[in-house]
Amino acid sequence: MALNAMQREMVRMRGHAPRGVIATPASEGDLFTWRATLTGPPDSFLEGREYHLMLFFPPNYPFSGPQMIFVEPLWHPNVAKDGTFCPHRQHAPSEPLWGILLGIMATLLDPDPEDCVCLDAAEMFLTNPGRYWARFLGAPDEDDPSKS
Numbered sequence: 001m002a003l004n005a006m007q008r009e010m011v012r013m014r015g016h017a018p019r020g021v022i023a024t025p026a027s028e029g030d031l032f033t034w035r036a037t038l039t040g041p042p043d044s045f046l047e048g049r050e051y052h053l054m055l056f057f058p059p060n061y062p063f064s065g066p067q068m069i070f071v072e073p074l075w076h077p078n079v080a081k082d083g084t085f086c087p088h089r090q091h092a093p094s095e096p097l098w099g100i101l102l103g104i105m106a107t108l109l110d111p112d113p114e115d116c117v118c119l120d121a122a123e124m125f126l127t128n129p130g131r132y133w134a135r136f137l138g139a140p141d142e143d144d145p146s147k148s
Contacts, residue, residue, distance in 0.1 A: 053085070068085040
């Protein structure tokens with residue numbers, strides 16, 4: 001079942017992936033490990049920025065969603081310090097992979113601090129959004145002791 005689902009995802013990604021969403025198997029022999037690139041949508045503050053993820057699909061996909069890990073560190077309420085993306089909604093088995101990836105981009109644009117895994121980022125997002133977005137976009141944070 002999962003192998004058929006992964007083959008369907010390959011076809012869907014080739015023919016129907018929206019602009020700014022790329023995902024392919026990481027290697028020829030493994031359909032359960034994928035690389036993805038999300039590009040910030042036009043006319044947004046993330047326009048043109050790229051975010052790279054590794055996707056690990058479970059043997060019971062599509063009934064369970066993939067584990068999604070950002071390759072580069074990302075300061076975000078819904079991304080754990082190890083890069084694991086923690087979606088705030090349940091995976092629907094009928095949702096195509098490109099839909100899952102669009103959901104990640106939507107969460108990057110509009111964090112959910114109520115369902116967070118990075119408490120520091122969520123607190124900053126709620127109490128000082130300007131400082132949060134500056135840090136998210138890569139500006140140095142003078143108050144971050146790890147940067148000294």
